[in-house]
Amino acid sequence: MQLTNRAKSVDRRPLSLMEKIYLPAIFKGMGITFSHIFKKKVTINYPEETRPFSPVFRGLHILNRDEEGRENCTACGLCAVACPAEAITMDAAERLPGEEHLYREEKYAAKYEINMLRCIFCGLCEEACPKDAIYLTETFAPANYSRKSFIYGKDNLVIPHPKENSDAFQKAKGLIDERKEKAKQEKTA
Amino acid sequence: MNSILLSVDWALVLEKTLFIAFIISISLVIAMYTTYGERKIAAWIQDRHGPNRAGPFGLLQPLADGLKLFFKEEIIPNSSNKFLFILGPSLAMITAMLTGAVIPWGDKIEIFGRSISLQIADVNIGILYVFGVVSLGVYGIMIGAWASNNKFSLMGGLRAASQIISYELAMGIALIALLMTSGTLSLGEMVRQQQTGGWNFFIQPLGFLIFLICAFAECNRTPFDLAEAENELIGGYHAEYSSMKLGFYLFAEYINMFISSAVMASLYFGGYDIIPFYDESAWGLSVNTMAVLGALALFVKILLLIFVFMWVRWTIPRFRYDQLMNLGWKGLIPLALFNMLITAAFILFLRK
Numbered sequence: 449m450q451l452t453n454r455a456k457s458v459d460r461r462p463l464s465l466m467e468k469i470y471l472p473a474i475f476k477g478m479g480i481t482f483s484h485i486f487k488k489k490v491t492i493n494y495p496e497e498t499r500p501f502s503p504v505f506r507g508l509h510i511l512n513r514d515e516e517g518r519e520n521c522t523a524c525g526l527c528a529v530a531c532p533a534e535a536i537t538m539d540a541a542e543r544l545p546g547e548e549h550l551y552r553e554e555k556y557a558a559k560y561e562i563n564m565l566r567c568i569f570c571g572l573c574e575e576a577c578p579k580d581a582i583y584l585t586e587t588f589a590p591a592n593y594s595r596k597s598f599i600y601g602k603d604n605l606v607i608p609h610p611k612e613n614s615d616a617f618q619k620a621k622g623l624i625d626e627r628k629e630k631a632k633q634e635k636t637a
Numbered sequence: 638m639n640s641i642l643l644s645v646d647w648a649l650v651l652e653k654t655l656f657i658a659f660i661i662s663i664s665l666v667i668a669m670y671t672t673y674g675e676r677k678i679a680a681w682i683q684d685r686h687g688p689n690r691a692g693p694f695g696l697l698q699p700l701a702d703g704l705k706l707f708f709k710e711e712i713i714p715n716s717s718n719k720f721l722f723i724l725g726p727s728l729a730m731i732t733a734m735l736t737g738a739v740i741p742w743g744d745k746i747e748i749f750g751r752s753i754s755l756q757i758a759d760v761n762i763g764i765l766y767v768f769g770v771v772s773l774g775v776y777g778i779m780i781g782a783w784a785s786n787n788k789f790s791l792m793g794g795l796r797a798a799s800q801i802i803s804y805e806l807a808m809g810i811a812l813i814a815l816l817m818t819s820g821t822l823s824l825g826e827m828v829r830q831q832q833t834g835g836w837n838f839f840i841q842p843l844g845f846l847i848f849l850i851c852a853f854a855e856c857n858r859t860p861f862d863l864a865e866a867e868n869e870l871i872g873g874y875h876a877e878y879s880s881m882k883l884g885f886y887l888f889a890e891y892i893n894m895f896i897s898s899a900v901m902a903s904l905y906f907g908g909y910d911i912i913p914f915y916d917e918s919a920w921g922l923s924v925n926t927m928a929v930l931g932a933l934a935l936f937v938k939i940l941l942l943i944f945v946f947m948w949v950r951w952t953i954p955r956f957r958y959d960q961l962m963n964l965g966w967k968g969l970i971p972l973a974l975f976n977m978l979i980t981a982a983f984i985l986f987l988r989k
C-alpha cells in the first residue's frame with residue numbers, strides 16, 4: 449500500500465570500483481570539512497553577545513510607577529483573573545492618609561507575587577491591566593537553585609523610584625514606552 | 638669494581654637522562670595540547686568555536702581537563718581483576734612513551750665540545766623496535782578490557798586486538814618496500830639518507846598511503862575506532878575506567894598519535910630535513926643552529942600529520958567491522974604486496 453509518493457527506492461547495487469577504493473569519496477569529504485574550518489561560526493558567545501529578541505518577545509514582568517514614584521497597581525485582580533496559569537497572587541490593602549505619595553489609587557497591592565515557574569509568559573496580565581501597571585520586559589528569569597526564588601515579590605517587580613534612582617527609573621520607563629510602541633504597531637499591522 | 642664505574646661514560650649517562658626527561662615532557666605537553674587542538678579543530682570543522690573560556694583562547698583547557706580527571710572518584714569494579722585493571726592503562730601509557738626512544742629528533746648538537754646526538758638510542762634495528770613496541774600497545778587495551786569483566790569492554794578489546802593484528806601486516810609489508818629502497822633498519826640512518834636527496838615519500842607514495850591508513854588503525858583513531866565505538870560499545874575497552882586511569886588511556890591515544898606522526902615524518906618526510914632535494918649544509922650555518930632548525934622542521938611536520946589525523950577523524954564515519962576486515966585483508970595487504978613487488982622490480986631493473 450502506498451501512502452505517499454515521497455518514498456525513494458534505495459540504491460542497493462554493489463559498490464563500483466571507484467567507491468570500493470573509498471579514497472576519492474574520502475578526499476572529497478575532507479575537502480568539504482576543510483572548507484568549513486574557515487566558515488563563519490554559528491555560535492553566539494552568550495554572556496558577552498546576546499541574540500536580538502523578536503519584537504513580540506515577552507519576558508519577566510515589572511510593576512510600573514508614575515512620574516512621582518507612586519505605584520500604579522490598584523490591586524483590582526484583573527491580571528490574576530486573566531492569567532491562564534494562575535501565577536499571580538496578591539493581597540489588597542487600603543491606602544491610609546499620608547500614604548498618597550506611595551500609591552496612586554486608594555487601594556493598593558500590599559503583596560503582589562508572580563510565580564515565574566507557573567507563568568507561561570503569555571502577556572494576558574499586561575493586556576488585562578486597566579491601570580497601566582504591569583508590563584512584560586525583554587529579560588528572562590535567571591537560573592536558580594530553589595523553587596522559592598522563582599516567586600517574585602514586589603521587591604523584584606516594582607521598577608526603581610524616580611527620585612531615589614532616577615536613571616534606572618528613566619531606563620525602565622523607556623523600556624515600557626518601547627513596549628507600548630511595539631504593541632501599537634502590532635495592532636495596526 | 639672501581640674500574641667498572643670509572644669506565645662508564647658518566648657524561649653520556651647524564652646527557653641521555655636529561656634528553657629522555659626532555660623528550661618525555663615534550664611528548665606529554667604535546668599530547669595535552671593535542672587534546673586541545675583536537676577539540677578546536679573538531680569545533681571549527683563543525684562551525685563552532687571550541688573551548689574558549691579557560692584562559693586566553695581556552696589555552697588552559699587541557700590543564701582544567703587534567704585537573705578534573707585527577708579529582709574524579711577512582712572506581713575499581715568489584716568483579717574486576719584489580720592487578721590487571723591497573724596494569725592495563727599503565728601498560729598503554731608506557732608503551733606509548735617507549736617508541737620515542739629511537740626517533741631521531743634532530744641532528745647533532747655541540748655543547749662544551751661534546752657532540753650530542755638528538756636521538757635517545759640509535760638502534761640499528763630501530764624500525765623493528767618501533768614495531769615491537771607498537772604491537773605491545775595492544776596489550777594495554779586487551780588487558781584493561783579483559784580485567785574490567787564487562788562484556789562491552791571485552792568486545793572492545795577483541796576488536797582492538799584483531800584490528801591491530803590485521804593492520805600490522807599491511808603496515809609491515811608497506812615498510813618492507815621502504816627498507817628495500819633504503820637498505821637499512823636504523824631510523825637514524827634512514828633520516829640521514831633523506832637529508833641530501835629527496836624524501837622517501839616521493840619514492841614510496843603508495844607505501845606511505847598504506848602506512849598512513851594502518852597508522853590510523855594502530856592508533857584506534859576514527860575511521861577505525863571500533864575498539865571504543867561509544868554508540869555501540871559505550872566506550873569499549875575503557876567503559877569501566879574512571880578518573881586518571883581513564884585519563885591514561887585517552888592520553889596514551891594522543892601520545893600514540895604524536896609518536897606515529899613522528900615515525901611517519903622520519904620515515905617518509907625526511908625527519909629533521911628542512912627542504913627536500915636540497916642540501917641544507919650549503920647554508921653554512923653552525924651545527925647547533927642547524928640542529929635547532931631541523932628539530933623545528935620535524936615538529937612542524939609532526940604537527941601537520943597530527944592535523945591530518947584529526948581532519949580525517951572529523952570527516953569520516955566509523956567503518957563497520959566486516960568492512961574493516963575486508964579493507965585490511967582484501968584491500969591493503971594485496972596492495973602492499975603489489976607495492977613491494979613493484980619496488981623490488983624497479984630496484985632490480987635500475988641496479989642492472
Ligand code: SF4
Binds near residue numbers: 530534571
Ligand atoms: S504572562 Fe500570562 S501566565 Fe504570566 S502572569 Fe501574566 S497572564 Fe499569567
Ligand code: SF4
Binds near residue numbers: 580
Ligand atoms: S497589575 Fe493591573 S490588573 Fe493587576 S491588580 Fe494591579 S492594576 Fe489590577
